[in-house]
Amino acid sequence: MPEERTDEEIAKMVQNGDKEAFGVLIERFSKRLLRYGHRFMGKKEDIEDLVQEIFIKSYINIQSFDTNRRFSPWIYRIAHNEFVNAMKKKARYPFMTLDFDSLLPHLRAKETADRDSEIREMRTAIDKGLDALPPKYREPVVLYFLEEMEYKEIADILRIPISTVGVRIQRAKKLLKEKINYER
């Protein structure tokens, strides 16, 4: 049964011509990508159409997926591009700008050991203040705290240095905490 297999095994089945297996991947990732889209772009957008487009592009390009790697960063990379393109069309995302965060090395902020409690603490802050964050901070925060991805996976999705992921998450946490303290 495909349902018991890993994402990567199912992707391999799709690569070998099993079209129905792609339906399992859609079922598994629909809700996650919708949530990611809503968090990243805001609830006003027509995220469902964009998510459908993400799955179509995933199917078209599935032969480029390396089944020795994890499937979720691969599909999230497609989603990131789709959402960013949609935002650029509406001029809500900065075009090619020099990003000093990616230019210079940073002391790498480590992933927290007690991640579960940090996620619980931050989810409340994210619910209250995510919209106030600039897109470049919003996305790593969503991927780390809500999608529970690792720094390396986030770096692969956003195509930015791993140390920059850490810096952006730290800065976003600070901004979110400041916002919450201000509202109190």
Place this chain on the structure above:
Amino acid sequence: MKDNTPAQKIIEAIDKGKVAMKPRWHFVARSILFGVGLTLAIITTIYIASFAMFVLKQTGIWFIPSFGGFGWYILLGRLPWTLIVVSIIFMGVVELFVKKYTLGYRYPLLYSALGVIVIALIGSSIIDQTKIHSKIFSFAKDGNMPIAGGLYKEYGMKRPPDIQIGTIIEITDYGFVLEDPRAEVMQISTSSKTRFPLGYDFVIGDRVVVFGEKDQTSKVNALGVKKIDKEFGPDIKIKMMKNKKLIPPPPSF
């Protein structure tokens, strides 16, 4: 209502052939093309950087900093900026290719940019050791290079007014006589103020670079003289006084 789920809609589109998977060879071919593009960009960068290095040596500018602070000032003014800018542009192209690879984007831009610069410098130093540009320049001078010959002649034959490069053909009481690659003969005068970074043990046939401006009578009051590698400067016949050595006035302190 299961038929209306997004999954069903997409599977239906796939079944009807409205959505088709790109074949694996498409991605393999794209990766190969990408690798070829990266390789070509690296080779071009190294070629241009090594050509710039060759031009600096061929014109004598490379050796000028050894004559002190003023030499560095002259160097900055005489650098082949067009070649340097073109090689920086190609380094940028390499960087754009590198950023598509995991190793390229996972680490800060500074690291990958430094990596590209180091590769360009090491590569051009290796090319410099092969003397390939000197050989091409010789072909170009003889008119045997129809394509890049003009470029080599334009850059390689340039002579800055205050840098003379050539072979000693005669040792005189006041200095020596120098013949440059265009067979122009110059009277070089040395004095206690002349700098000799590698000593002043010159003999006829030595290739040297002279720092000093040439006047209308082809005389040069040398501010500095330095022996250089055999492959630089003109390959001309040694005329006379083969074993006579240059003994300049003692340096003043």
